[in-house]
Amino acid sequence: MKKKDEVRIMTEILRRATLYDVKGMDAVNRRNLPENYPILSWMGMVTTSKHSFVLVDNGEIVGYALCIVLPYLMNDGIKTHDPVGYVISLAVDEKYRGKGWGRKLLQSGVDSMKAVSVVDIKLNVRVGNTTAQKLYESIGFKKGKTIDSYYEDGEAAFEYGGIPP
Ligand SMILES: CC(C)(COP(=O)(O)OP(=O)(O)OC[C@H]1O[C@@H](n2cnc3c(N)ncnc32)[C@H](O)[C@@H]1OP(=O)(O)O)[C@@H](O)C(=O)NCCC(=O)NCCS
Numbered sequence: 001m002k003k004k005d006e007v008r009i010m011t012e013i014l015r016r017a018t019l020y021d022v023k024g025m026d027a028v029n030r031r032n033l034p035e036n037y038p039i040l041s042w043m044g045m046v047t048t049s050k051h052s053f054v055l056v057d058n059g060e061i062v063g064y065a066l067c068i069v070l071p072y073l074m075n076d077g078i079k080t081h082d083p084v085g086y087v088i089s090l091a092v093d094e095k096y097r098g099k100g101w102g103r104k105l106l107q108s109g110v111d112s113m114k115a116v117s118v119v120d121i122k123l124n125v126r127v128g129n130t131t132a133q134k135l136y137e138s139i140g141f142k143k144g145k146t147i148d149s150y151y152e153d154g155e156a157a158f159e160y161g162g163i164p165p
Contacts, residue, residue, distance in 0.1 A: 014055050016108075019043060025066065028062065048068075053105050065105035066109075067086065067113055069113050082118075103138075120163065121141070125157060127157065146159075147159060
C-alpha cells in the first residue's frame, strides 16, 4: 500500500541517442544479449544513421533501440535505391521491463525511420524469444522466413519486416 507521504518521481527519459551514449548502450547490450558489437560499430551506427533511441535513468543508459537506415538490403548487398530500415538491437535492463519502455523505444526508432521514407523495416529475432516476437507483432511487423543457425550458438532466427502503421 502507498505510504502516506510517499512521492513517486519518474526519472526516466527517452531521447534520441548520440555518440556520448554509445558506451552506455554497449553496456546495456552486454548485460542483456549475447549478440554484441565492437564499439567502433556502435559509433558508426549511432552517428551516421540518427534513428537510435535511449532510455536514461539518472544519467545512466538503461535501455536502447539501435536502428539504422541503409540504401541497400544488408544481407545480400543489393542496392535498392530506396532506403531500408533495420532494427539492429533492442534491450531494456531487467529492472525497467514490463513498463512499456521497450515498446516506446522501438516505436520511436520506427517512427524516426518512417520519417525518412524507408520502404521496409527489417529485423531478426531468435525463434525462442517469444517476448520480443510478441512486441514486434503487436507493433505491426510481419513474420517472414526462418533462417536456420543464424546465431553463433546455432539458434534459428525469424525474419520480420514491413512498415508498422
Ligand atoms: C524485449 C524487451 C526489449 C521488451 O522490453 P519491455 O520494456 O519489457 O517491453 P514493454 O513493457 O514495452 O512490453 C511490450 C510488449 O512486449 C511483450 N512482453 C513484454 N514482457 C513480456 C513477457 N514477460 N512475456 C511475454 N510478453 C511480454 C508484450 O507483448 C508487451 O506488450 P503488452 O504490455 O501490451 O502486453 C525486453 O524484454 C528485453 O530487453 N529483453 C532482453 C533483450 C531482448 O530480447 N531484446 C530483443 C532482441 S530481438
